[in-house]
Amino acid sequence: MQYPQPIAKLIEGFTYLPGIGPKTATRLAFHILDMKEDDVLSFAKALVHAKRDLTYCTRCHHITDTDPCYVCEDMKRDQTTICVVQEVRDLIAMEKMREYTGLYHVLHGAISPMDGIGPEDIKVVELIKRLQEDDNKQEVIIATNPTIEGEATAMYISRLLKPTGIKVTRLAHGLPVGGDLEYADEMTLSKAIEGRREI
Known part of the structure; x- marks a missing residue:
């Protein structure tokens, strides 16, 4: 019909x-x-x-109706730490926890050679440029999803940042492997942040 x-x-x-x-x-x-x-x-x-x-923040690439976004504009936040997430939804999940008080960087994807997605297709270059322009950053927390693509992205970023002397940590694996950050509850995210480790 x-x-x-x-x-x-x-x-x-x-x-x-x-x-x-x-x-x-x-x-x-x-x-x-x-x-x-x-x-x-x-x-x-x-x-x-x-x-x-809506547009994307020119600093962290979070979705926003003002540029810079409310996170980047908040000078009360810890300016020495950046949490790197795959998607905007992951940033929002982290914010719901209300324990992380640093800044963010949204990659808008993960490295996935099988899907033809390389480092140049996500916001890795922008992250490196941001870190080079601001020398007060002391720690980068990599909070990509615990999937093969998320792990590959985390390792790639870690290797790029090691020579800079910036401490690079990864969320602890209290998160389920193969899961997405946006579906994790606040307690799981909280424990993952607490138990992050250097990579």
């Missing part, structure tokens, strides 16, 4: 989202049709504003 074009395009739009298959996309599209028009317009505006008004 063919749907009218407006609903077919809406269903197709939902299938672009990760984890949304045709059945879920159809259910979401029909849910939108059942919503009040004001709610649909509000939802559409939220999508447009998120796309238009």
Whole structure:
């Protein structure tokens, strides 16, 4: 059965989202049709504003509506430590813990030769440049995910930073291997930060 074009395009739009298959996309599209028009317009505006008004911090590459972001702008934070994470969602997970008070650097991915992703495809060069421009950094905590790609990225960054004399640590493996930081609970993240080790 063919749907009218407006609903077919809406269903197709939902299938672009990760984890949304045709059945879920159809259910979401029909849910939108059942919503009040004001709610649909509000939802559409939220999508447009998120796309238009958000950018990435030029220092740490966190998603933000101001540049620099609220983390980089906060001078009360420990300016000598940078925690390197793979994705923005990982930074937000770390912030929920409320124990880490240093700065961040978001890589926007991990090294994965199988997927054709090398160091030049993520924000490694920007991290090195940032460390070279600011000589008060004493520790870099590598908080990439405990996956093969995350470990490869951690080792690569560690090797690059060893000659600089900056202390390089890795989150302790209280995190499940193969898991993602964004799904870890606050206690697990807290223990991982406490038990970080030099690599």
